[in-house]
Amino acid sequence: MSSLSAAHPLSGFGWNDDRAADFAPLAEAGLTPARIARVDRGRCDVVVADPGTGEVRTVRADSRPVGDPDVLKNPCTGDWAAVDLSASPMPVVSALLPRGTAIVRKTSGKRSEGQLLAANIDTVLIAVSLAADPDLGRIERFLALAWESGAEPLVALTKADLVDDAEFVRADVEGIAPGVTVLVVSAETGEGIDVLRACTTGTTALIGQSGAGKSTLTNALAGSEVMVVQQVRSVDEKGRHTTTTRELIPLPGGGVVIDTPGLRGVGLYGGEGLAHAFSEIEELAADCRFDDCSHTSEPGCAVLAAREDGTLPERRWESYVKLQKESAWIASRSDARLRAERAKEWKNITKSMRGANSPVRHR
Numbered sequence: 001m002s003s004l005s006a007a008h009p010l011s012g013f014g015w016n017d018d019r020a021a022d023f024a025p026l027a028e029a030g031l032t033p034a035r036i037a038r039v040d041r042g043r044c045d046v047v048v049a050d051p052g053t054g055e056v057r058t059v060r061a062d063s064r065p066v067g068d069p070d071v072l073k074n075p076c077t078g079d080w081a082a083v084d085l086s087a088s089p090m091p092v093v094s095a096l097l098p099r100g101t102a103i104v105r106k107t108s109g110k111r112s113e114g115q116l117l118a119a120n121i122d123t124v125l126i127a128v129s130l131a132a133d134p135d136l137g138r139i140e141r142f143l144a145l146a147w148e149s150g151a152e153p154l155v156a157l158t159k160a161d162l163v164d165d166a167e168f169v170r171a172d173v174e175g176i177a178p179g180v181t182v183l184v185v186s187a188e189t190g191e192g193i194d195v196l197r198a199c200t201t202g203t204t205a206l207i208g209q210s211g212a213g214k215s216t217l218t219n220a221l222a223g224s225e226v227m228v229v230q231q232v233r234s235v236d237e238k239g240r241h242t243t244t245t246r247e248l249i250p251l252p253g254g255g256v257v258i259d260t261p262g263l264r265g266v267g268l269y270g271g272e273g274l275a276h277a278f279s280e281i282e283e284l285a286a287d288c289r290f291d292d293c294s295h296t297s298e299p300g301c302a303v304l305a306a307r308e309d310g311t312l313p314e315r316r317w318e319s320y321v322k323l324q325k326e327s328a329w330i331a332s333r334s335d336a337r338l339r340a341e342r343a344k345e346w347k348n349i350t351k352s353m354r355g356a357n358s359p360v361r362h363r
């Protein structure tokens, strides 16, 4: 980060020279840069620096002007926006800056719609409690979701103070997380928190099951009680345990944390993330004799050979097949036309970004 961006009041929230360049034409139009902390039915809370005093504060703004029928284009926690602070009766979000990364999951239930969890994330921190036997299949799912977002996954095994053999579990999890750092931490004793802090210098989104210790970890990183940790399970009207806020929490040493609500299920949305999450299988498949090998009975199949000699554990293979089927199902159910349009649009955006460095103004 250059001295220029470091001096900006919002640099603690991830503002940098690239954002400033994207924003330049909007600044000329008298708009103020803001980072979206929370979105709530046509309104959102944004973090802005007061144009006069430079004081950073959260204001409520009308986000309907950037609303879009496509849920994935709607404003989301972590998005950068251009806000008209002088609008009456309340500030208005006039434009969104182009997104870098985004965490998208399939909504629960039978529908194949995507749900945006957070945008412009550098690190997806997957919290897994050591207090229960690790569910490797679930961690693989989270990893695929994380890779799919475009951000770097990181795993934190939490509540290390509650177990004796954390290293044993760490080895298991490392075995199913190729290319991913797996840390053992405890918010209670402080174990591993410094290392974690060093890994979370950009924007970090915390994901994990309810009760994995995400909010407690956020507090430990922030060094203060910024999140309300629920000691007692609170239950919404459908009987589910939820954390309803996903605010942006600035860390003392730089970096921002987004604490997402506990995820019971993570449906995969898209498939590229799977290839990353199971990279050793992709590598094996590259060695199969036939390019279109189905890894079921073909001679010279490197995947079958690895399953037979045990280098590829059966559980791992089955998990891969299951998640692949699931993501193929979603791909077939999702509106193919819509996806194609989106891809085209992103291409155009990238092109125009390269050409004029101009931000996208949402209709």
Ligand SMILES: Nc1nc2c(ncn2[C@@H]2O[C@H](COP(=O)(O)OP(=O)(O)OP(=O)(O)O)[C@@H](O)[C@H]2O)c(=O)[nH]1
Residues within 6 Å of the ligand: 127, 158, 159, 160, 161, 162, 185, 186, 187, 188, 189, 208, 209, 210, 211, 212, 213, 214, 215, 216, 217, 229, 230, 231, 241, 242, 243, 260, 261, 262, 263
């Ligand atoms: N012993 C111990 N308990 C912890 C630790 N971290 C969290 N806990 C406890 O685990 C419980 C759940 O922690 P939370 O931080 O609320 O979990 P969460 O992942 O944010 O849960 P949701 O808000 O439902 O998504 C709380 O009772 C915490 O006190 C730890 O390092 N050690």
Ligand SMILES: [Zn+2]
Residues within 6 Å of the ligand: 285, 288, 289, 293, 294, 295, 296, 298, 300, 301, 302, 303, 304
């Ligand atoms: Zn094969």
